[in-house]
Amino acid sequence: MDLTVSDLSVTLGGRKVLDAVAARLQPGRVTAILGPNGSGKSTLVKALAGLIDLDAGHVRIGGRLVQRIDPRERARTIGYLPQDATVHWNLAVRELVALGRLPHRSPFAGPSAADESAVIAALAATGTLALADRAVDTLSGGERARVQLARVLAGTPDWLLADEPLASLDPAHQLGLLERLRGLAEAGMGVVVVLHDLVQAARAADEVLLLRDGRVIAFAPAREALAHQPLREAFGVEVMVVPDAEGRLLPIPIGRS
Numbered sequence: 001m002d003l004t005v006s007d008l009s010v011t012l013g014g015r016k017v018l019d020a021v022a023a024r025l026q027p028g029r030v031t032a033i034l035g036p037n038g039s040g041k042s043t044l045v046k047a048l049a050g051l052i053d054l055d056a057g058h059v060r061i062g063g064r065l066v067q068r069i070d071p072r073e074r075a076r077t078i079g080y081l082p083q084d085a086t087v088h089w090n091l092a093v094r095e096l097v098a099l100g101r102l103p104h105r106s107p108f109a110g111p112s113a114a115d116e117s118a119v120i121a122a123l124a125a126t127g128t129l130a131l132a133d134r135a136v137d138t139l140s141g142g143e144r145a146r147v148q149l150a151r152v153l154a155g156t157p158d159w160l161l162a163d164e165p166l167a168s169l170d171p172a173h174q175l176g177l178l179e180r181l182r183g184l185a186e187a188g189m190g191v192v193v194v195l196h197d198l199v200q201a202a203r204a205a206d207e208v209l210l211l212r213d214g215r216v217i218a219f220a221p222a223r224e225a226l227a228h229q230p231l232r233e234a235f236g237v238e239v240m241v242v243p244d245a246e247g248r249l250l251p252i253p254i255g256r257s
């Protein structure tokens with residue numbers, strides 16, 4: 001089921017934050033959204049998740065308008081990991097992750113064996129099994145971020161929309177998470193991830209959508225979108241492009257344009 005955006009415009013606080021955005025995102029791929037601060041990345045992800053009102057345009061998943069899909073079904077289809085997801089209750093990690101199964105459970109029914117195993121799989125996939133019995137408010141920022149991702153993955157969504165999931169992770173966990181996102185995409189999930197780091201995007205993404213001032217500067221395979229001209233246009237930076245051992249081209253910012 002493709003996730004398609006057509007002619008999407010969003011106004012917030014009287015200002016046009018997204019302007020005629022169009023893209024066709026495919027399952028089984030990692031799509032990275034990049035752009036300067038305030039360029040509309042989080043707003044686009046919220047629009048993809050059907051969480052905000054649109055001025056114009058459409059977001060469709062498998063041809064159906066996202067905002068018209070029943071919320072429980074939508075929650076099974078789209079896993080949304082917000083930026084800085086805070087937890088307002090002092091739950092055990094296992095309980096928090098189990099909340100990700102709610103869209104699959106019938107009202108008043110306890111967790112099924114499938115629910116239990118999805119929770120364990122999500123904890124394992126995010127390297128948080130050892131934290132399962134800890135209280136969420138005793139975790140470090142990076143641990144909490146991985147547990148929040150586990151909550152979303154426990155819901156086994158068709159699409160994962162993750163807004164800056166690397167922000168509070170150390171380099172080893174960043175690389176681990178990027179590998180995991182690639183693994184999820186290879187298993188068929190559609191993965192959309194907001195990133196800031198150009199090198200990480202070049203390593204992890206199949207396609208890159210570059211935003212500036214709410215407009216799409218480029219939506220193309222990573223190698224094309226993360227090239228000199230689009231990056232100059234989006235960020236106003238010059239990059240040095242360095243090939244890695246696997247032949248990917250890594251853009252390293254070296255100065256302002």
Ligand SMILES: Nc1ncnc2c1ncn2[C@@H]1O[C@H](COP(=O)(O)OP(=O)(O)OP(=O)(O)O)[C@@H](O)[C@H]1O
Binds near residue numbers: 012014035
């Ligand atoms: N509820 C709101 N009311 C008014 N303006 C808003 C609201 N939410 C976002 N904005 C503005 O919309 C613009 C885009 O915000 P958005 O959070 O989508 O940017 P972003 O690209 O994710 O930024 P960052 O890289 O800093 O996280 C910003 O200028 C922001 O100030």
